[in-house]
Amino acid sequence: MNPNDSMELLKKAKQGDNKAKDELVSLNLGLVWSIVKGLITGVMNRKICFKLVV
Helix, strand or coil, X not given: XXXXXXXXXXXXXXXXXXXXXXXXXXXXXXXXXXXHXXXXXXXXCHHHHHHHHC
């Protein structure tokens, strides 16, 4: 996916488009699982993860 497509998905997701949110998550599953793993193992605290996501 090119950067323009990603930005368009981000805009739609911020406007509440659930399909865009789902697509962003599926395209970034590696990052999502890395954050989840960090929370589970205690490597990351919630404040750090919140800053990464927002």
